[in-house]
Amino acid sequence: MISPDLPDIIKKTENSLRISEAEALMLFRDADLLMLGQMAQKTMTKFHASGRATFQIDRNINYTNICESRCRFCAFYREKTDHDAYLLNEEEIFQKVREAVSLGATQIMLQGGLHPDLDMEYFEGVVKKIKAHFDVFVHSFSPPRNISSGKACRVVRKGCAAPFKKGRA
Numbered sequence: 484m485i486s487p488d489l490p491d492i493i494k495k496t497e498n499s500l501r502i503s504e505a506e507a508l509m510l511f512r513d514a515d516l517l518m519l520g521q522m523a524q525k526t527m528t529k530f531h532a533s534g535r536a537t538f539q540i541d542r543n544i545n546y547t548n549i550c551e552s553r554c555r556f557c558a559f560y561r562e563k564t565d566h567d568a569y570l571l572n573e574e575e576i577f578q579k580v581r582e583a584v585s586l587g588a589t590q591i592m593l594q595g596g597l598h599p600d601l602d603m604e605y606f607e608g609v610v611k612k613i614k615a616h617f618d619v620f621v622h623s624f625s626p627p628r629n630i631s632s633g634k635a636c637r638v639v640r641k642g643c644a645a646p647f648k649k650g651r652a
């Protein structure tokens with residue numbers, strides 16, 4: 484049931500009055516989503532007259548679901564031999580970057596399973612090609628992934644990150 488207090492809460496936000504946590508929760512639960520978006524937009528322009536908002540369009544590309552970590556809670560990972568295991572090839576990755584950039588993305592996140600055959604050279608090559616063809620920030624790779632691919636290429640851990648730092652990946 485929609486709270487009868489909703490109109491008063493909406494009025495408060497229109498008048499730039501602080502609302503309580505309970506009222507915010509009521510808005511979240513009961514207000515129409517589009518109306519909530521419009522209210523948020525109005526509030527944002529009160530604080531940022533230039534219309535500048537601090538968000539960015541980003542795409543998360545899961546390049547593989549093959550993972551040697553096998554975390555017990557994870558429903559995403561697959562063994563290499565599983566029928567639905569996959570590893571995107573470079574062109575498939577670039578196509579996803581292309582789609583994202585055409586929709587205004589300024590950032591790409593490459594994230595995937597800890598594939599035992601993908602080494603640092605592989606990731607360095609992919610990131611370099613993305614940076615060469617697209618004007619995007621590449622925000623990627625977790626510490627476990629770096630340790631895993633560092634093992635695969637048998638390089639000293641400390642040196643693993645150097646090529647990515649240069650590309651701000």
Ligand code: SF4
Nearest residue numbers: 550552553554557560
């Ligand atoms: S490392 Fe990530 S992808 Fe791999 S099993 Fe764990 S949660 Fe899943």
